[in-house]
Amino acid sequence: MSDNSDIASRLGGLSDAELAGVLLVATAGRPGFAAVHAALLGVVETGDTGGVGDVTPTTPADTTAVPRQVPEAFGQVGGGCAVPAVPVPPPGMPESAASGGYSVSGVPTFESVRDKVEQRYGTAQGMGELDRQTPAGRSVDExxxxxxxxxxxxxxxxxxxxxxxxxxxxxx
Known part of the structure; x- marks a missing residue:
């Protein structure tokens, strides 16, 4: 392997499309670079690099690249992605509280805990009143x-x- 500056200068001489293709090959099959690989696939699929196909270190320079086709349906019946996109609020906006008594991170809210405690306390008091109204409860009171x-x-x-x-x- 040559010096890092030599590699950097060679990579710097590549066009964006060629660099994306080289990086795709370099990051393929490496779990630590899965996010980088997925981002590069997104760049290639959107066409920001001019349509780079599969590039290997042995690809001759005179061949034309064929863009890879990705099915839009992702194997789903009816087409489209089954998982809807999650909206992300713009920076600086406060996060809205999630419904169901839990915050966005899954922690119960103070109000939901208070409501549960009050409900259990009310149920316990009601059970005591009902117990006193039964014959057994009256005999115990007597x-x-x-x-x-x-x-x-x-x-x-x-x-x-x-x-x-x-x-x-x-x-x-």
Missing amino acids: QWQAREKAGRERLDRIRESLHGNDAEPHEP
């Missing part, structure tokens, strides 16, 4: 109230007995 009443009565009796004991020893 048992609770009976225990509370019995506890208060017992506490009152204990307090009375303590106060009664305090008053007797202090009397002269």
Whole structure:
């Protein structure tokens, strides 16, 4: 392999069409340059380089290049691309919030999380109210109230007995 400056000077002497053809061959089959290869294919297909065909290092200079034909349907029935183009907002415009409670990057929005929490809280309160209206729920409430009443009565009796004991020893 020769010096890099020698290669650069030779590439600089090529026309745009020839350079695109050489770069297509150089980037073909290299995963690291897949994006460059795809961009070059796009340039060649749009005709910006004057219609460059398949170029190999052994292509004689006097042959004419035949543009490669790419089917428009991409193998789809009915023609056209099955995937619609994604519109890209111009720079400087704020990104619109995605619908469904998630941001464009897939993170739940604060509002959607708040709504979910409020919905779950409301459901829990409603379930409690419904439970109290059933016979089993009423019996549990009645048992609770009976225990509370019995506890208060017992506490009152204990307090009375303590106060009664305090008053007797202090009397002269």
